Amino acid sequence: MLLNIGPAHPAMHGIVRIIAELDGEIILNSDVEIGYLHRAFEKSSEQSGYLQVIPYTDRLNYVSPLINNVGYCLAVEKLFGLEITERAKYIRVIMSEISRVTDHLTCVGASAMELGAFTVFLYMIKAREMFYQLIEEVTGARLTISYTRIGGVKGDLPPGFEGKCKDIIRETRGILKECDSLLTKNRIFVDRVKDIGIISKEDAVSYGITGPFLRSTGVDYDVRRAQPYLVYDRLEFEVPVGEHGDNYDRYLCRMEEMEQSMRIVEQALGQIPGGPVLLDMDGNVIPAGNMVDEAKMGRIEGLRENQADVDPTLAGAHQSSYAKTQSPDRRVVLPAKEDTYTNIEALMNHFKMIMDGHGIRPPKGEAYLPVEGANGELGFYVVSDGSGTPYRVRVRPPCFMIMSALSHMIKGDTMADIIPTFGSVNMIGGELDR
């Protein structure tokens, strides 16, 4: 019998269609059809400037958008050969790891719910909500955050971030412990996931699977460890590795990875170079208006070292720690608003980067940069022709590879096993179909 599952099915989190050939309840063969959420990410990226791609990357993996932001910006920075500030590196790491936790919480929570554990879902979404609120405080948005910039991040961490973050981590640990006791030895759950959706080590590598999915089969590959980017080489963490490559091992891997991510956040918070370090020379903070007046009279000596009390009309936001979170490279980072309004060089600099037909221009060339996304290796391949528009942006979506193996994994299992297997794939439509 041929059976259509999807495209819109309550147990499919995402729009995907599986055409299964059944013998009774056993799946003999299946064809997975994707592309329902295709919205031309790669084509759109070729249309406008490098900075305009950042909001598009939010919408790739919308459960952990910060990692996409970071990955894209790192790839363009690689083209420039640009080194960002230490503080920005740590901020990126912290935000990426928070994003990873939210992604895993969603994945584990949702797939547990589909197997009947509704409590776990609610608990995990509660923890995710706390992290989302934290993300909102930092970036101003919950999902479509567009937080990173080429050369740094949009703004500094808000005051009191460290304390709040630590509180949330403590609470989340409690929640995870509770969920662990609800699921890990629960027979109803274990019977549904253990020895289901098995993929061997060799097959997983052949299908190009990465991330927790690959690690559950026993291959110890994590981009953060294998080819460290940002400051991951300075942080201590373990890479959990499974053994059987079944749904149960993937669940265990994800649970342990959340703990490791929170460990990374804690360490990064401890190591991050101090707050707004741009100490002004006299210890005075001048209001921006006075600064403009001073500059009009030509007294601009040392102005940039001053910490400006910028009002919203000038900067749109509080930017006291600007110099610590954005690279000083003039090719990519907009000059501070105080500068733009006070001297001609900065104004020209601003103009060149904003006006149509100018923009950020990496040198000609190509670069591929992988980061460890929540689902696995998230790679950006950017080709520049030296103009202000990317010639080609290719994203390597980690769940595309896992979805290509889905048909192989569900073969021989029963109909009901599709649900936990598909749940553990953590298919994200935005990333899969781009």
Added chain:
Amino acid sequence: MTGIHIKLQEKFGAAVREIHNQHGDETAVADRSAFLTIVQFVRNNHNIDCDMLTDITAVDGLSLKWKPRFEVIYHFYSTKKNHRLRLKVKVDEQDPVVPSLAAEWGVANWLEREVWDMFGIRFEGHPDLRRILMYEQFSGHPLRKDYPYSKRQPLIGPKN
């Protein structure tokens, strides 16, 4: 191991047309006729041992007046040796065909379908070269540079 691209050129001579190491990404451009041999070597040589095909994509060089027009780009990774390699094959508009790797790597099946869908590059020996992201009745290949960004086509549902 570093310098894989140099090693490939030493081994295959003129079949590796050019190499570069821009931004630390080791890259070799392979001749199409020798492509399969080079891939076999990259996979099976115990020093290179690239067992994972991470990505296949293409670039359309129309606006840059590339001759030949397309570059098909393969990214390899070795889980055992922890290194990467980028392999390129150049194909022309008149004859956009590349040998398929679907028999060697499971993932090549879908990735090649995507490149076919987006660029119209065919993969010889692919078991099932259908469109993957676009729908069957879609005409043209959207990531080609001569496909206008604002072009619209009526969406046609699947056949019943």
